[in-house]
Amino acid sequence: MEGLSIKQRFQETLKSVYFPFVAIVVSLLFGSVVILATSSTSPLTAYGHMLKGAFGSIAAFDSTLIKAIPLIFTALSFSLARRSGIINLGAEGQFMMGALAATAVGVATPNLPAIIHLPATLLAGFLGGALFGLITGVLKVKFGASELIITIMLNYIAKELISYFVNGPLMDSASSSYPQSAPMEPSARLYKFIPGLNVHTGLLIALAFIFLYYFFLWKTTAGFDMRVVGFNPSAGAYAGMSIGRSTILALFLAGGLAGLGGCIEIIAVQGRLMMTSFAVPYGFTGIAVALLGNLNPLGVLFSGILFGGLSAGALRMEVMTRDVSSSVAVVIQALIILFIAGRQMFAFKRRYRYRPSSEKRKGKTVVDDATEDESPTVQATAGEGE
Template structure:
């Protein structure tokens, strides 16, 4: 067996790999299902039903996909510049904290004023959350993987402290949760009697804008250049550090918007368990999407389907819902393995026949 680098990359393969990875990951999920003693056919059917079985199920999936689009975009844009933002989870909480800070009575006004204000506050807070690690990277060469990751825990504890202190809802019966977001600051629901909210629209707009900016603007050109070859980018007169700081701000802001959307669109108030790891899952979403912003939307829908479908399956079949996490993890492994096949070709047998 021979492994050879591919001479050129077929664009079709680039498209095929994430799709195949997703399907392989879903298929591999059958193994733990079998161990759990479940009827595999029925389990997959239940998963499918849990997502596409009813209008409500489908809107639940879209609701779950919304924060994943934001955090997926946060990772995709940062990774395009080879800025490894692993801190989207913390930036999400900073965004949510800023949203409840301005949105729970600090000021009040009409919806047209309050909603943009809450969104803006959350984006700025999230952006600032990544500016620190990026500054340490550009100024001192500190690895942002470590700093942004560790900052997550600091931020989460800070949020808990705020929820026990100044942000605590006096009407909350002692629970560590914030006051509810004012009606004027809440993101409107899209469909009555479902949980789907206009955060989804904002996420889709962000994805389209990110796609256009990355591929068609000089800013996106600089980001891609800095990511692909910082030495050549610097030689060509591109300010590498400034570009990285800008990317950090935007990546953090997108993660912050995930927090805004969850708190002002879905929950209505902030608790310390707002996110079941959306920030980390965003990394998988971005990798599965090949760092393409439009791809992020598709892969977020897939990952959300896995989560919602597996939840529904676990309720119906009595197997653990950790299966969803497992499938998501499997799809990341599959996409990394798949990326290998994109770059290399495997040849069987002896190449020479003399």
């Protein structure tokens, strides 16, 4: 943004807020249709409860923040991969594998000092997800297989692996037949750090990783390469960058970010690994968070908090109205994905005249416009074609 006048900066900011805002409003409108159709509660009442449950009090905001933390990690996972031209639909599974690896380290070694145990657990969480992401990266580079279906299949495999471990090797011997791990050792847990609030130090780790995400992509050579390869693979290859290496590194790191999210969810919130630990689709919701935040570090932070509020508020909405299902929040999240990805439909056509030549990229990647926030490319032609 250097070299822009104040007016231009203001317009840029306005533009970056305009689409998310419209997408949220339209999604809430459609969501209210669903509420009307499936319950006898007025949408305004339902949304009122939702807002109160999300941001209505300190306690509400506290639970919003707790719910935002895993979403920030899965959103960073999707964003990092997307910036390098890969669609990571596997955050769901990587999140689980992070949780699994962290649990293995967190319950297995009692009597370790926290200063060793906690970092080891966090590292295990990162590596668990990262190695799972690496599988996709290697298969994509070695065999040219599309990451889309592979990541999704790996999600199902991760689910079965969790089921195996909580019913087998990691099963808590004290709780006999219930499928869950033993509680995490106190030395491997994260605790609350603000008096009176439940939010835990995972929030600080999340903030640190938002910064690291920014620093890596915009301030390091490897990150720069990754963004170039993502934006224009042939240009990247022409400049001597290895697309394969970038792909593998991106999926390793993306997996690690999701895995760390899973790890923190277990060691800070759930306390032990259970089958029900993954009832919320953190991975897929993270996609909505990433898109709404435009794959930007600050955007991910804000939309993460917003989506944390959406799920915290949805619970209150269900309890207070009794007949509006909290799954309405999933509908709203899905609609936000649709309206953000299809944001061209809300564009003012005349403002964005452009030459479509920048649109045409060679190579058979499925991922186009990975970083379309850099230039408002697609907007102009909406509705002009067929």
